Amino acid sequence: MDESTLVRHAANGDAAAWEPLVLAHQDAVFRLSYLLLGDPDDAEDIAQETFLRAWNHLKRFDSTRPLRPWLLSIASNLASNRRRSAGRYFAALTRAFRNEPTSSTSTEEKSAQHMEANDLWKAVRHLSIPDQQIIYLRYFLDLPVAEAAQALQVAEGTVKSRLSRALERLRGIIQQDFPVLAEGHEGREV
Amino acid sequence: MNELQQELFEKQLLSISKGLDYPRTPDIAESVMVRLSSSSKSEGRPRFISRRLAWSLTVILILFSSLMLIPPARAAIIEFIQIGIVRIFRAEPTPLTPPHQEFPSTMVPVTATPGATSQPLIPILENLAGEMTLEEAQQTVNYPILLPSHPPDLGQPDRVFVQEADGDMTILVWMDPQQPDDVLMSLHLVPEGSWAIEKVSPTIIQETTVNGQRAIWAVGPYPIRFSNGNLDFVRLVDGRVLIWVEGDMTYRLETDLSLEEAINVAESLAPIR
Numbered sequence: 001m002d003e004s005t006l007v008r009h010a011a012n013g014d015a016a017a018w019e020p021l022v023l024a025h026q027d028a029v030f031r032l033s034y035l036l037l038g039d040p041d042d043a044e045d046i047a048q049e050t051f052l053r054a055w056n057h058l059k060r061f062d063s064t065r066p067l068r069p070w071l072l073s074i075a076s077n078l079a080s081n082r083r084r085s086a087g088r089y090f091a092a093l094t095r096a097f098r099n100e101p102t103s104s105t106s107t108e109e110k111s112a113q114h115m116e117a118n119d120l121w122k123a124v125r126h127l128s129i130p131d132q133q134i135i136y137l138r139y140f141l142d143l144p145v146a147e148a149a150q151a152l153q154v155a156e157g158t159v160k161s162r163l164s165r166a167l168e169r170l171r172g173i174i175q176q177d178f179p180v181l182a183e184g185h186e187g188r189e190v
Numbered sequence: 191m192n193e194l195q196q197e198l199f200e201k202q203l204l205s206i207s208k209g210l211d212y213p214r215t216p217d218i219a220e221s222v223m224v225r226l227s228s229s230s231k232s233e234g235r236p237r238f239i240s241r242r243l244a245w246s247l248t249v250i251l252i253l254f255s256s257l258m259l260i261p262p263a264r265a266a267i268i269e270f271i272q273i274g275i276v277r278i279f280r281a282e283p284t285p286l287t288p289p290h291q292e293f294p295s296t297m298v299p300v301t302a303t304p305g306a307t308s309q310p311l312i313p314i315l316e317n318l319a320g321e322m323t324l325e326e327a328q329q330t331v332n333y334p335i336l337l338p339s340h341p342p343d344l345g346q347p348d349r350v351f352v353q354e355a356d357g358d359m360t361i362l363v364w365m366d367p368q369q370p371d372d373v374l375m376s377l378h379l380v381p382e383g384s385w386a387i388e389k390v391s392p393t394i395i396q397e398t399t400v401n402g403q404r405a406i407w408a409v410g411p412y413p414i415r416f417s418n419g420n421l422d423f424v425r426l427v428d429g430r431v432l433i434w435v436e437g438d439m440t441y442r443l444e445t446d447l448s449l450e451e452a453i454n455v456a457e458s459l460a461p462i463r
Contacts, residue, residue, distance in 0.1 A: 030216070043213075055226065056437075057333070057438065077329060077330070118211070129329075135203070153461060
């Protein structure tokens with residue numbers, strides 16, 4: 001059964017049709033929540049809430065459209081609200097997190113690739129939330145521009161212009177605060 | 191950064207970000223299915239009343255009690271119409287506050303109904319908390335903000351507010367291009383469970399439909415009360431209001447348009463493009 005058929009069944013109250021859709025998209029939803037919040041437990045809460053809210057509003061969803069951007073839009077809003085409501089406490093955690101990202105392995109054990117990716121993530125976290133959202137969707141989750149536009153509920157042209165500005169700011173941050181990352185890039189031929 | 195540099199930078203981001211070490215994704219599907227299953231099983235059983243619902247019930251009870259003290263209202267108060275989170279009491283007009291009450295600075299008026307007072311609405315809008323851009327509003331709330339495409343020349347709202355208080359109510363306001371101090375139309379998007387709205391005895395209450403769903407058309411003046419757990423205020427509104435429900439959302443369209451035109455506006459709502 002294809003996605004739109006499953007969505008239609010689920011919208012009619014068929015929970016069994018919802019399960020494969022959750023399975024198909026839980027990685028992307030969890031990862032976006034994790035990127036925005038930096039905490040796996042919070043990310044799990046947000047991911048669960050995302051699928052429950054989507055289930056409750058499925059009748060409003062156009063089943064001919066891809067589900068993933070809509071789910072990511074809900075997750076992004078929920079995660080942003082979670083950050084706001086947590087207030088200063090979260091801000092303190094974020095600062096701490098920037099200095100010491102969550103990790104299950106020691107720095108020495110990490111591959112150079114993981115360290116580079118973590119540095120990039122730390123750099124992105126210096127950006128505003130809207131800039132973070134668009135960079136996570138487009139590059140970390142590798143969404144095409146069209147899907148990122150749907151997730152952010154803006155036009156594709158707006159995504160491109162916002163990306164361009166966000167990249168400019170990110171590059172500035174990398175050059176100023178992450179010189180090792182910048183050097184790594186300059187040495188590449190990609 | 192020129193186009194070529196941006197393209198290279200984008201390729202690098204795509205490549206590097208693939209190396210990020212995410213925690214293993216928990217079994218979200220199982221948890222979600224368990225919660226769906228338990229919520230469906232609990233339907234029909236007695237449930238604990240949520241804090242939000244308790245607040246709404248309290249507000250309604252207080253309103254009901256105060257109206258019952260007024261003899262003319264007592265006989266008629268039993269009758270009311272419920273649509274979404276709005277409850278309209280068919281009682282004699284019972285002013286809950288003087289028509290031109292000044293709001294204390296700590297209170298926030300939350301309505302922008304055309305012709306609500308004889309004073310210009312701009313000062314009220316200036317006091318309305320939570321102003322932001324439409325884009326920011328959509329990022330703030332957890333539901334899609336719908337915009338009308340009728341009338342065709344309406345365009346995007348001139349002012350956008352999100353009232354955050356245990357549930358985000360969005361207020362979209364269109365100003366009259368001919369009378370910049372006047373509100374042409376406003377649309378409230380209210381999620382279920384966050385706010386309670388009570389109206390008392392509008393002069394006209396008419397049942398109608400929006401997209402085939404039941405809707406109410408009410409014409410003032412009549413007292414209106416917006417309330418939730420954190421904010422509670424009363425204001426006299428003199429306007430035409432179309433109220434309807436879709437899913438968990440209640441919509442209030444305040445306008446000087448006719449009922450037929452208001453329905454056209456309501457039925458033209460679509461997500462932001």
